[in-house]
Amino acid sequence: MKNGTAQQLVISGVGGQGVLFLTRLLAEAAMDKGLAVFTSETHGMAQRGGTVISHLKVGDFTSPMIRPGCADGLLVLKEENLDLHAGYGRAGAWAVVNSRHPVPSRQGDCPLEVATVDAFGLAREVASPRSSNLVVLGRAITICRDMFCGPDDIVRVLERRLAGDEQRLHKAVTAFRAGMKAQQ
Amino acid sequence: MKPSRLLLLGNEAIARGLVEAGCAVATAYPGTPSSEILPAVARFRADEKLGGHVQWAVNEKVAFEIAYAASISGLRAAVSMKQVGLNVASDPLMSAAYMGAKGGFLVISADDPGPHSSQTEQDSRLMAMMAKIPVLDPASPLQAKQMVAAGFRLSEEFSIPVLLRPTTRVCHSRQDIELSVPAPCELNPDYRKDPLRWAATPKFRFKLHGELEDKLARIAGWEATRPVQLNRARGGSLAVVASGVAAAHAAEIFKALGLWENLPLYQVLQPYPLHTDFCRKILESCESVLVLEETTGVIEMQLASRGQVRGKLSGDVPSVGEILPEDIEQIVAGFAGVKVAARRIQQAPGRRPTLCAGCPHRAAFFAIKKAAPKGVYPSDIGCYTLGLNLGAVDTVLCMGAAVSQAAGFHHALKNRAKQPPIVATIGDSTFFHSGIAPLVDSVVQKVPFVLVILDNSTTAMTGNQPTAASGWGVNGESLARVDLAAVVKGCGVGFCRQADPYAIKEFAALLKEALAYCRDHGPAVVISKRPCLLDLRRRGGNWEPKQVVVTEACDGCGFCVTQFECPALVLAEGDKQVVLDTMVCTGCGVCVEVCPKKALEVVG
Numbered sequence: 001m002k003n004g005t006a007q008q009l010v011i012s013g014v015g016g017q018g019v020l021f022l023t024r025l026l027a028e029a030a031m032d033k034g035l036a037v038f039t040s041e042t043h044g045m046a047q048r049g050g051t052v053i054s055h056l057k058v059g060d061f062t063s064p065m066i067r068p069g070c071a072d073g074l075l076v077l078k079e080e081n082l083d084l085h086a087g088y089g090r091a092g093a094w095a096v097v098n099s100r101h102p103v104p105s106r107q108g109d110c111p112l113e114v115a116t117v118d119a120f121g122l123a124r125e126v127a128s129p130r131s132s133n134l135v136v137l138g139r140a141i142t143i144c145r146d147m148f149c150g151p152d153d154i155v156r157v158l159e160r161r162l163a164g165d166e167q168r169l170h171k172a173v174t175a176f177r178a179g180m181k182a183q184q
Numbered sequence: 185m186k187p188s189r190l191l192l193l194g195n196e197a198i199a200r201g202l203v204e205a206g207c208a209v210a211t212a213y214p215g216t217p218s219s220e221i222l223p224a225v226a227r228f229r230a231d232e233k234l235g236g237h238v239q240w241a242v243n244e245k246v247a248f249e250i251a252y253a254a255s256i257s258g259l260r261a262a263v264s265m266k267q268v269g270l271n272v273a274s275d276p277l278m279s280a281a282y283m284g285a286k287g288g289f290l291v292i293s294a295d296d297p298g299p300h301s302s303q304t305e306q307d308s309r310l311m312a313m314m315a316k317i318p319v320l321d322p323a324s325p326l327q328a329k330q331m332v333a334a335g336f337r338l339s340e341e342f343s344i345p346v347l348l349r350p351t352t353r354v355c356h357s358r359q360d361i362e363l364s365v366p367a368p369c370e371l372n373p374d375y376r377k378d379p380l381r382w383a384a385t386p387k388f389r390f391k392l393h394g395e396l397e398d399k400l401a402r403i404a405g406w407e408a409t410r411p412v413q414l415n416r417a418r419g420g421s422l423a424v425v426a427s428g429v430a431a432a433h434a435a436e437i438f439k440a441l442g443l444w445e446n447l448p449l450y451q452v453l454q455p456y457p458l459h460t461d462f463c464r465k466i467l468e469s470c471e472s473v474l475v476l477e478e479t480t481g482v483i484e485m486q487l488a489s490r491g492q493v494r495g496k497l498s499g500d501v502p503s504v505g506e507i508l509p510e511d512i513e514q515i516v517a518g519f520a521g522v523k524v525a526a527r528r529i530q531q532a533p534g535r536r537p538t539l540c541a542g543c544p545h546r547a548a549f550f551a552i553k554k555a556a557p558k559g560v561y562p563s564d565i566g567c568y569t570l571g572l573n574l575g576a577v578d579t580v581l582c583m584g585a586a587v588s589q590a591a592g593f594h595h596a597l598k599n600r601a602k603q604p605p606i607v608a609t610i611g612d613s614t615f616f617h618s619g620i621a622p623l624v625d626s627v628v629q630k631v632p633f634v635l636v637i638l639d640n641s642t643t644a645m646t647g648n649q650p651t652a653a654s655g656w657g658v659n660g661e662s663l664a665r666v667d668l669a670a671v672v673k674g675c676g677v678g679f680c681r682q683a684d685p686y687a688i689k690e691f692a693a694l695l696k697e698a699l700a701y702c703r704d705h706g707p708a709v710v711i712s713k714r715p716c717l718l719d720l721r722r723r724g725g726n727w728e729p730k731q732v733v734v735t736e737a738c739d740g741c742g743f744c745v746t747q748f749e750c751p752a753l754v755l756a757e758g759d760k761q762v763v764l765d766t767m768v769c770t771g772c773g774v775c776v777e778v779c780p781k782k783a784l785e786v787v788g
């Protein structure tokens with residue numbers, strides 16, 4: 001794997017799951033570390049169609065978009081999207097999938113290491129059903145050792161973004177930590 | 185202390201550029217992918233405590249003319265819109281090109297290759313070519329911001345309007361961007377009468393046209409917008425020329441394919457007019473040049489040596505749709521003679537887009553189908569275009585066409601033995617934008633049709649901007665309200681009534697009344713009055729949800745799913761009854777009236 005400072009991540013889900021929030025969270029964590037960032041988002045009519053994908057590129061890039069076969073990792077907030085977007089992963093990329101059941105890793109010419117986390121279940125357990133996106137992120141940050149940022153960086157951004165809303169912040173951080181502790 | 189580096193959306197970067205460059209007047213009409221520019225101008229300006237004027241205008245033509253008058257008065261001004269909005273503003277654009285600018289004047293027209301959220305994939309750079317004004321084509325949010333400053337300088341140096349043409353991928357990507365301290369914003373106008381120029385007669389227009397050609401020739405040599413070579417590769421027999429986001433993709437792809445060191449890659453910053461010496465040199469020194477640009481071959485056209493140039497005209501680059509980085513990878517590899525595996529992501533099948541749960545338009549459409557089941561249904565541009573799914577929208581052409589097309593269909597179909605009733609639909613914002621003139625026309629011609637104005641008190645599709653009837657502006661400031669019904673009556677319409685579409689039966693009865701009226705008297709208007717639910721809840725408005733349940737009486741006929749299509753009502757394959765998704769349901773209670781079996785009930 002490349003050193004942790006040039007990274008391309010795909011975040012995939014459906015409308016209302018907080019794909020954009022997660023993307024901005026990671027982008028700001030990168031900025032805090034002085035790294036250059038690009039993101040690419042779905043807006044407008046396209047957003048009403050269901051599938052939402054965003055691209056996050058950290059480091060020395062010029063294009064906001066990730067080419068198929070180039071992503072280092074995928075955060076998949078809805079299990080069905082794994083099939084749709086697995087093609088973005090490079091050989092040996094990781095994917096963290098929101099699923100209650102184990103999902104097999106992919107072999108073939110583009111192998112993908114898949115980890116799962118029951119994000120809906122865990123988010124509900126910590127009384128924060130809308131934070132399933134952060135559960136997935138918590139899991140990803142634990143299994144991906146080369147991530148450009150660590151758990152503390154994420155918490156710091158959350159604290160800044162949700163400043164003044166103690167309750168929401170607490171729920172968000174709890175959901176994130178629940179994802180970090182999850183084992184499947 | 186504010187951070188000096190921010191993660192900015194492309195549109196926010198453009199807005200920041202405007203504020204930093206001392207733009208005194210900014211106007212716009214919302215349209216994806218351009219809508220976020222104006223609110224961000226208002227925000228940055230408030231943060232920096234700057235004066236000036238920022239406003240949503242009733243349409244793009246009006247927005248253009250307001251900003252242009254500021255330029256004539258010596259102030260820096262900008263107008264922003266989406267590409268089809270530029271069609272609406274094309275009348276003043278063509279003329280302003282001749283008369284020129286005094287204060288820097290930027291026309292920002294956001295293109296939508298794909299198209300993701302538009303009726304066409306038209307290339308605004310062609311409009312610049314037709315108007316004979318320069319156009320700048322940014323590759324990233326940061327470059328878009330820089331081009332705002334360059335554009336103002338270009339505009340002032342040559343006294344000419346300048347077009348800035350970002351695309352969806354620039355508007356809707358984010359980048360970390362360094363903020364600068366805004367230049368002092370010149371608010372002191374320098375208005376001088378000069379009717380020979382600003383009110384030129386045809387004879388002087390001829391002279392102005394000559395001056396314009398001369399300006400263009402000089403702009404084609406302007407240093408600051410000259411094409412740049414992105415890499416250091418020494419010239420061989422091949423070169424690649426790219427503009428906009430295609431240049432950004434190409435740079436990464438060159439590195440990935442190992443071409444960075446040996447194939448020259450140029451970025452064109454100003455696709456029109458293309459720099460004369462650049463054209464000459466590249467055609468002299470290369471045997472073959474590949475051009476990558478969206479959406480039309482504007483640069484390619486100007487590299488006038490068909491045998492040497494590969495692009496859209498030669499069939500090497502697709503002329504339809506956006507060119508994704510994976511497409512560029514294939515095209516560049518083929519051009520350079522290197523091998524690369526073809527990789528493509530299948531487009532997500534996804535749900536077809538539908539109106540939101542609880543959307544008042546859905547109720548109105550259902551009532552229209554009830555009142556005029558065999559009707560002809562011209563409609564218009566907005567969320568309600570999705571009435572297509574309900575079978576209550578037959579045609580969608582462009583802003584305001586619902587009204588004129590209703591008249592046209594009447595004249596075309598009136599000799600049929602049985603004339604179909606005509607019920608047209610248009611949103612409130614679209615009505616103010618382009619619906620008034622055709623309504624006046626149909627009154628004069630006594631066209632028998634019913635116009636339903638779907639008044640949800642907002643411009644919903646593009647993110648809930650205010651309308652002329654809202655009474656507030658882009659800064660949240662309080663403004664005058666225009667009374668929609670008074671406008672309709674002022675157009676000469678004799679029947680104008682308002683009702684709540686949630687009460688489907690009463691609403692359908694009113695439509696029937698209107699249909700009866702229009703047969704003898706000409707157009708009747710029904711205002712369907714109900715705020716956009718999304719907007720209402722976002723603003724913390726008063727909303728008391730009803731709790732709806734599916735009772736035993738449901739036999740799974742699916743009528744509510746196929747004819748009403750509320751996303752909260754789901755009838756999966758093999759299910760005996762519909763299931764109400766409580767996460768999606770907004771509690772509007774309208775479906776209760778829709779179910780023919782009375783199987784949906786409000787409880788509590």
Ligand code: SF4
Pocket residue numbers: 734737738739740741742743744745755761762778779780781782783784
């Ligand atoms: S709720 Fe009514 S309309 Fe819908 S499937 Fe059941 S019976 Fe049919």
Ligand code: SF4
Pocket residue numbers: 541542732750751752753764768769770771772773774775776
């Ligand atoms: S009450 Fe009925 S129509 Fe309204 S949102 Fe819920 S399911 Fe849809």
